[in-house]
Amino acid sequence: DAGVTQSPTHLIKTRGQQVTLRCSPKSGHDTVSWYQQALGQGPQFIFQYYEEEERQRGNFPDRFSGHQFPNYSSELNVNALLLGDSALYLCASSFGERYEQYFGPGTRLTVT
């Protein structure tokens, strides 16, 4: 049984560019949450998707957007990249939002 998978593993982008990160949830899970983790900090909640809709959102600007597909996989899009967007982006899946979240290995984004 595959756990949560994310792609790509690493990514280097230039300021102003756009990036798309992908996540496949653990089998049987229907809820996907995205987090941003800066170096030396805890993960910060970006948003959560359920039934292809954004259900709640953290304190992130509209440059951060997402999508969930019918197979429960999800994408995180970031537009107009800033240097401060450099971080580890974690995807976590769960069965509903009431249960334990399982994290993927993350995508390391570097903005230069």
Add this chain to the structure above:
Amino acid sequence: GQNIDQPTEMTATEGAIVQINCTYQTSGFNGLFWYQQHAGEAPTFLSYNVLDGLEEKGRFSSFLSRSKGYSYLLLKELQMKDSASYLCAVRDETGGYNKLIFGAGTRLAVHP
């Protein structure tokens, strides 16, 4: 508002016991999680408390006092592989849906 505090760094000796404290202030508390995160890797689930008291799982135990907004993670018989960051996360139900609010993490270094 929401605030989660835990010590930044701790050191301990192999074979010893260490206690990592976490205090929190949230408006919609609905449980507390502890995650372990090795450098460059995804957080992995350690424990979950929603009621007051102690939950024991092998070498790891977690305690919660809801009235005091306090939790601790107890690690016994420390091993070198326990060197990692330990993240305290509160499940917050504000807005009707659950999301995880993380502390900044405690970096534990285990020495021989």
